[in-house]
Amino acid sequence: MSQVSLLRCGCVLLLLLLLCGHSLAAPRSFSVDYESDCFRKDGEEFRFISGSIHYSRIPRVYWRDRLLKMYMAGLNAIQTYVPWNYHEDSPGQYSFSGDRDVEHFLQLAKDIGLLVILRPGPYICAEWDMGGLPARLLNKKDIVLRSSDPDYLAEVDMWMGRLLPMMKPYLYHNGGPIITVQVENEYGSYFTCDYNYMRHLLRLFRFHLGDEVVLFTTDGAGVNYLKCGALQNLYATVDFGPGGNVSAAFEAQRHAEPRGPLVNSEFYTGWLDHWGSRHAVVSTATVAKSLNEILAMGANVNLYMFIGGTNFGYWNGANSPYAAQPTSYDYDAPLTEAGDLTEKYFAIREVIRMYRNVPEGPIPPTTPKYAYGTVVMTMLQTVTDALENLSFGPVRSSNPQTFTELKQAFGYVLYRTTLPVNCTTPTPLSSPLNGVHDRAYVSVDGVSVGVLERNMALTVNVTGAAGSRLDILVENMGRINYGKGINDFKGLVSSLTLGADTLQDWTMFSLRIDEAVRLGLLDETRPSVAPQPAAFSLPAFYQGSFVIPDGIPDLPQDTFISLPRWKKGQVWINGFNVGRYWPARGPQLTLFVPASILSTAAANNVTVLELEEAPCSSGPCRVEFTASPILNATVQSDHRQRWRLFTKDDLL
Numbered sequence: 001m002s003q004v005s006l007l008r009c010g011c012v013l014l015l016l017l018l019l020c021g022h023s024l025a026a027p028r029s030f031s032v033d034y035e036s037d038c039f040r041k042d043g044e045e046f047r048f049i050s051g052s053i054h055y056s057r058i059p060r061v062y063w064r065d066r067l068l069k070m071y072m073a074g075l076n077a078i079q080t081y082v083p084w085n086y087h088e089d090s091p092g093q094y095s096f097s098g099d100r101d102v103e104h105f106l107q108l109a110k111d112i113g114l115l116v117i118l119r120p121g122p123y124i125c126a127e128w129d130m131g132g133l134p135a136r137l138l139n140k141k142d143i144v145l146r147s148s149d150p151d152y153l154a155e156v157d158m159w160m161g162r163l164l165p166m167m168k169p170y171l172y173h174n175g176g177p178i179i180t181v182q183v184e185n186e187y188g189s190y191f192t193c194d195y196n197y198m199r200h201l202l203r204l205f206r207f208h209l210g211d212e213v214v215l216f217t218t219d220g221a222g223v224n225y226l227k228c229g230a231l232q233n234l235y236a237t238v239d240f241g242p243g244g245n246v247s248a249a250f251e252a253q254r255h256a257e258p259r260g261p262l263v264n265s266e267f268y269t270g271w272l273d274h275w276g277s278r279h280a281v282v283s284t285a286t287v288a289k290s291l292n293e294i295l296a297m298g299a300n301v302n303l304y305m306f307i308g309g310t311n312f313g314y315w316n317g318a319n320s321p322y323a324a325q326p327t328s329y330d331y332d333a334p335l336t337e338a339g340d341l342t343e344k345y346f347a348i349r350e351v352i353r354m355y356r357n358v359p360e361g362p363i364p365p366t367t368p369k370y371a372y373g374t375v376v377m378t379m380l381q382t383v384t385d386a387l388e389n390l391s392f393g394p395v396r397s398s399n400p401q402t403f404t405e406l407k408q409a410f411g412y413v414l415y416r417t418t419l420p421v422n423c424t425t426p427t428p429l430s431s432p433l434n435g436v437h438d439r440a441y442v443s444v445d446g447v448s449v450g451v452l453e454r455n456m457a458l459t460v461n462v463t464g465a466a467g468s469r470l471d472i473l474v475e476n477m478g479r480i481n482y483g484k485g486i487n488d489f490k491g492l493v494s495s496l497t498l499g500a501d502t503l504q505d506w507t508m509f510s511l512r513i514d515e516a517v518r519l520g521l522l523d524e525t526r527p528s529v530a531p532q533p534a535a536f537s538l539p540a541f542y543q544g545s546f547v548i549p550d551g552i553p554d555l556p557q558d559t560f561i562s563l564p565r566w567k568k569g570q571v572w573i574n575g576f577n578v579g580r581y582w583p584a585r586g587p588q589l590t591l592f593v594p595a596s597i598l599s600t601a602a603a604n605n606v607t608v609l610e611l612e613e614a615p616c617s618s619g620p621c622r623v624e625f626t627a628s629p630i631l632n633a634t635v636q637s638d639h640r641q642r643w644r645l646f647t648k649d650d651l652l
Contacts, residue, residue, distance in 0.1 A: 030172045030179045032214055032235055034259040039214075039300065041172075041179070047261070047298065048179070049352055050077035050117055051306025054126065055105040056086050057329055058309045058339075060098060061596040063105055065364055066307050066339050067112050072363045073334070073345060074352035077115040077179065079265070079302045080105070081124040083132040084159055085409075086315070091136065094162060106170045110177040116170070117265075117302060119182040119218075120163055122156045122201075123486075127272050127317045127325050130479035131185075131486050135409045138402075138487060145487055146184070147192040153200060164208035173212050180214040181205065182265075186239075188219040188229025191484045198231045218265040221249035230256040239266030239304070242282065242290035250299065262299035267291065269303050269344065270332030274323040279587045279632035281332050284344040288351050295355045303348070307335035310592050313514075313577040314410035317481030318488070322438065322454050324477040326588040327579030330631055337629070338558055338592050340366040367595075370557035372625035375606055377542040379616060380522045383414065383473055383511070383609075384446065386541065389521040391509040400492035400506045403476060407510070413491050414509040415472040419444070419464050420501050426461035427499045429470075434458060435494030438477040441539050441611050444468050448536040451612065462498070470503070472496075473539050475611065477580075517607050518575035539569075539611045542621065545603040556598035560590040562624045563608070565615035571623075572607040573597055584612075586635035590626065 031040050039046045051070050058066055070078060082102060088094055096102060109116050123146050124132040137143055140151050170176030183201050205215055219229035221238040230236035236256035240249040250262050269287050271280035294301045308331030318324040330337040334345035341363065352358060383390065391414070395406060400415055429442065431452055440452040442460055445468045450460035452472075462470070472492070479488040496503045516522055522541050548556050561571060563581050571578045576597040583589045598604055606623060608614075615621045 028173050028175065029212070030214060032260050037259055038261050038298075039179075048077040048115065048117070048300045048302075049075055049295070049356065050079050050115075050300075050302040051075050051334075052079045052266070052302060052304040053307050054081055054305075054309055054329075055102060056081075056083050056099070056128075056315070057311065058307070059594045059596045060101065060104070062339060062367075062594065063108055064112070065367065066335065067109055067114060068364050069335055069339065069341065069345075070306055071112050071114055072359050072361070073306075073349045074356060074358035075114065075303075075306070076356070077117055077302075078109055078306075079117040079119065079304070081126050081128070081132065082118070082120040082163060083124060083126065083128050083315075084122055085130065085132055085134040087163070088134055088159060092158075096166070103166065103170070106177060110170075114177065115172070115179045116177040117180050117182070118167060118178050119185060120160070120167065121185065122159060124185050125317075125482050127329065127481055128311075129315050129317050129410075129481065130488060131317065131481040133486065135404060135479065135490075136407075138404045138489060143487070144192065146187070146190055146197065147194045148196045148200065153197075156201075157204060160204055160208065164205065168209055171209065171213050178213070180216050180235075181209065182218060183215050183234055184217065186219055186225070186229065187217065188225035188227060189483070190228070193228035195228075195231065198234070202231065202234060216263070216265070221252040223252055223255050226252060226256045235260065235263075237263035237265040239264060239268075241268035241271075242286045244290075246290060246293040246297065250297070262297060264294060264299060264301045266304035267294065267301050269305060269334060269348075270308075270330075272331065273326050273328065273587065273631075274319065275326055275582055275588075276323070276585050276635055277587065278635060279330070279332070281632070284347045287344060288347045291348060292351050292354070295351065303334070305329075305331040305333040307339060308333045308337055310337055310579065312579050314476065314478065314580075316478040316580070318438075318478045320480050320483055320485040322480070324438065326582070327591055328588050328629075328631055337631075338367065338369070338594075368554065368557045369627040370555065370559050370625075371627040372546055372548065372559055374622050374624050375544040375546045376620045376622055377544040377606070377608060377614075377616070378620060379614070380541040380543050382446075382538040382540040383412075384443075384471060384538065386516070386522055387414065387509060390511045390513055390516050392512060393509075395508045395510070397506055397508070398504050399495055401508055402493050403490035406491070406508060410476055411513055412476070412511045413474050414511060415474060415492055416507045416509070417470050417503050417505055419462070419466055419468045419470055419498065420503070421498070422466045423463045423498070426463055428459045428497075429462045430459040430497050431494070432458070432497055433494040435492055435496070436474065437488070437490045437493050439475045440492075441473040441475075441536070443471045443538055446538065448538050450536060473611070513570075513609065514572070514577055517572045522607070537610075537613050539609065540614065542608045542610060542614060542616070544606045544623065546606070546625070547603050548598060548600045550600035555600055556595045558595045559593045559598075559625045559627065560629045561593055561606075562590045562626050562630070564624065565621070566608070566610055566623075567612035567614075569608055569610040569612075574599065574605055583633070586633040587631060589630040589633045590628075592629065593625070
């Protein structure tokens with residue numbers, strides 16, 4: 001045999017050996033080892049140290065930056081929710097592109113070297129509007145959410161039938177990064193305690209994902225929570241924060257899972273905020289100490305949140321008694337709302353370094369911020385002046401209809417009727433059944449008279465002649481996301497009274513403000529009334545612009561918008577809904593503006609909807625772009641921020 005023939009035979013043999021070796025390689029696997037009280041990944045003992053990140057709260061352009069920072073902190077996994085209402089805008093109409101491209105997010109995590117703990121709901125809480133459930137579920141007023149209600153289950157089955165098959169290729173044993181999948185979320189804290197509902201979800205998840213993936217539940221670290229939240233064939237985990245007895249907390253998990261790995265699925269690095277309460281802060285030392293105790297026990301842990309991000313637009317939730325969360329979801333996390341590195345980040349990294357190798361090399365730096373300065377704002381139109389361009393068209397009925405009945409999920413609805421009697425002296429306009437959900441701006445014949453607010457201000461005095469036009473602009477400030485109140489209807493959910501008379505014969509205008517801002521429909525006419533020097537002015541739009549020079553390297557950069565002396569409203573930049581502002585109540589005074597929505601090729605347009613009183617009575621008013629956030633301004637409120645170690649009872 002010639003040398004050439006021998007060489008060919010050798011190459012063929014080598015190729016066969018490589019192919020055979022590849023075919024005989026052990027399949028990827030991730031499982032619970034009950035005998036050894038651990039997880040096993042590809043047959044080897046495994047412990048995850050994970051951090052929560054919500055792709056829905058971070059612009060897609062920053063996903064890689066945030067994930068890299070998490071990887072460099074020593075994490076080997078991330079945890080994320082999938083908000084149902086973020087992806088299904090209307091029945092059967094799904095959005096999985098751009099900032100909603102969850103598959104791209106999962107692939108990025110895998111490429112960086114991070115495993116994924118997926119929490120697809122259907123209910124997620126997350127301080128997200130209605131806990132991630134679509135508001136249209138409330139079309140059936142008596143629906144029992146998170147239960148075996150057939151109408152609810154039918155909707156869940158359709159949604160999961162769309163989502164879970166998308167997720168299946170990303171399961172670890174299929175070559176993807178997902179090692180575990182949560183079924184529901186903290187169900188033991190919900191009043192229904194419907195085991196048939198949880199069994200239905202278990203069958204549904206197994207049908208779409210198969211039998212190999214580890215499915216789990218999460219509940220507060222108390223036996224009472226696990227009583228309704230845990231279910232056979234779902235691995236039960238617990239959540240609790242820093243500063244207490246870690247061993248005692250895990251004893252609750254051991255009540256449901258006598259053997260298997262210890263898991264804290266939500267170890268709180270900070271806490272959530274509400275309008276009217278101070279920004280929550282949890283000390284770095286306390287977090288580091290408790291994290292060390294958890295890891296020293298050999299437990300698995302997920303840090304909630306590792307980065308909080310931003311409730312852009314209208315996505316914030318609320319808690320009961322009604323307290324809405326602000327636009328920022330900073331959470332006092334190791335990475336700030338804008339992805340900045342903090343002292344807490346490096347302290348956590350040092351704790352993790354004691355238990356596993358932390359990647360070497362440079363950590364992606366904090367993204368630069370730029371103060372673009374002051375922008376002069378000019379009044380465009382009041383909401384009533386712009387009604388023709390804002391409204392989907394009037395709906396008339398004897399009694400006011402809710403947002404859901406009007407087929408509007410978010411934003412604002414204008415309710416209009418007339419005064420049925422002469423009110424020559426101040427007459428109380430009241431919401432006797434607390435039916436304003438959530439805040440209403442009242443005017444008579446184009447003159448603002450005050451505000452009605454859920455649980456806070458149920459009466460305002462009005463004057464006017466019989467037949468005078470009564471306008472009530474109602475703001476949905478975010479649906480309750482936790483507890484039995486998640487079936488949170490918006491708008492005028494019950495009738496109003498004027499003195500002894502119940503108001504009837506309503507005309508309602510659903511407002512498409514985001515579309516109008518995006519299409520530039522608000523600069524076509526000028527206001528018909530001048531700004532009023534009263535305590536309240538009519539809700540109105542203001543606009544300004546600023547130019548970012550294209551000749552300066554590294555611009556545009558992230559920034560923060562501040563609205564000094566403005567009261568309450570909404571901000572859009574280049575048509576992107578940055579979120580709500582409410583400096584009059586605090587604690588948040590600035591809104592995060594990512595560089596991805598700014599332009600150097602054209603002027604950047606700033607649109608403000610001021611609902612109460614713009615500082616423009618003496619001339620042009622201003623907004624300011626600054627390089628530093630203010631999330632913890634002094635506030636005065638009766639709403640107390642309480643911290644509890646093992647439960648979320650303080651949210652009730």
